[in-house]
Amino acid sequence: MFTERVQSRTGQREATRQRVVGAAATLFREHGFSATTIRQIAEKAGVSVGTVMAAGDKDSLLVSTFDEGIAAVHSGRGASAEAGSRLTAEQAARRIEALVLPFLELFEADLDLARHYGSVLFRGGHDAAAMNGLASALKAEFTAVLEQAGLSADDAAQAAETIHFAYLGVLFSWAGGAFGPESAPAKIRAAALSVAESGR
Incomplete structure (x- = not known):
């Protein structure tokens, strides 16, 4: 039971990271690297700024x-x-x-x-x-x-x-x-x- 919960959290974390990377990739292509902000990435991914920073x-x-x-x-x-x-x-x-x-x-x-x-x-x-x-x-x-x-x-x-x-x-x-x-x-x-x- 505990192992399943840990695996589930790990899977959720990776899914969130993928969503953040995907949002960043889209914004980098649309607006350029320099013009894209962490806040925009967070909004696009539907997560907090802290979650984006945890991804990188x-x-x-x-x-x-x-x-x-x-x-x-x-x-x-x-x-x-x-x-x-x-x-x-x-x-x-x-x-x-x-x-x-x-x-x-x-x-x-x-x-x-x-x-x-x-x-x-x-x-x-x-x-x-x-x-x-x-x-x-x-x-x-x-x-x-x-x-x-x-x-x-x-x-x-x-x-x-x-x-x-x-x-x-x-x-x-x-x-x-x-x-x-x-x-x-x-x-x-x-x-x-x-x-x-x-x-x-």
Whole structure:
């Protein structure tokens, strides 16, 4: 009986947190991150300001919004590299580009929010669970593709790490306005091609 009550409260708490994150996500998209207040989020979610603050400050709510989007993209796809024929460096680079494309599209959907998200992560202090999990998962996917392109397991893992850093560099440069969103996939593909060719 006691366990059921605790589980029920935990479930209610999580449902409330999801409602708060959903309200925040809607308001961030409609009004922008800076213009949205905690009070507006509370009103939209139908909870108190204290309940919103228990779910997190604005930065935490933004991170949760993106984390959920990132997790949904990642969980929505199966195994990335089909076993079988060996890949050329060009084919491997195109596969790696395809792996990151859904995340680029997620960030491109609202570049202003993506910039705020990047800024929050850069400052630190907020755990981006999905982003951290994504980093490990992406590196594993990159490694599998690079092994299929003929790199040894160790070389593929090191190359995957390098490509992941290049991917992050492209994201931050793009968010900073160094180039337009249409250039990002090609830059990641070029970095992957360079690494794949040098690792052979």
